[in-house]
Amino acid sequence: QVQLVESGGGLVEPGGSLRLFCAATGTTFGIDEMGWYRQAPGKERELVATSTKGGNTHVVHSLKDRFTISRDNAKTTVSLQMNSLKPDDTALYYCYAEDPYKYWGEGTQVTVSS
Numbered sequence: 001q002v003q004l005v006e007s008g009g010g011l012v013e014p015g016g017s018l019r020l021f022c023a024a025t026g027t028t029f030g031i032d033e034m035g036w037y038r039q040a041p042g043k044e045r046e047l048v049a050t051s052t053k054g055g056n057t058h059v060v061h062s063l064k065d066r067f068t069i070s071r072d073n074a075k076t077t078v079s080l081q082m083n084s085l086k087p088d089d090t091a092l093y094y095c096y097a098e099d100p101y102k103y104w105g106e107g108t109q110v111t112v113s114s
Contacts, residue, residue: 001026002103006095009108012085020080020108022095030099034078035069038091038110045094051078085112 008020024031035050049059049069059067068081078095090112095105 002028002031002097002099004095004097004103004105006093006105006108008079009093009110011111011113013114014086014112016085016112017081017083018085018110020082020093020095020110022078022105024076024078024097024103027099028076028097031076031097032100033096033098034071035096036078036080037094037096038089039094039107040088040091043091048093049080082110085110087112 003025006022036048039045051057051071066084070079092107094107097103
């Protein structure tokens with residue numbers, strides 16, 4: 001059993017930056033993959049970035065110049081650094097983890113406006 005809690009979302013102006021955090025608790029020793037999805041209003045949930053316990057990281061091609069994913073196995077956390085934010089980045093951002101069952105956080109809202 002794994003529980004995931006996201007934090008760090010908020011309202012930011014275009015061109016600004018945010019850093020999202022996700023903490024895993026419970027039976028975390030079996031977790032391999034952790035990462036982030038996002039879902040904008042009226043759109044499907046889409047993959048943003050992934051990481052493995054062994055240190056591999058991947059950000060989808062369309063976001064890799066602006067987003068960075070980081071993993072801390074000792075703290076069982078994963079973070080997402082988002083720079084040069086655009087209004088189209090507005091979405092509910094979800095953390096996930098697999099052990100190999102996929103667990104989801106409840107999401108943290110990112111709004112890019114003004």
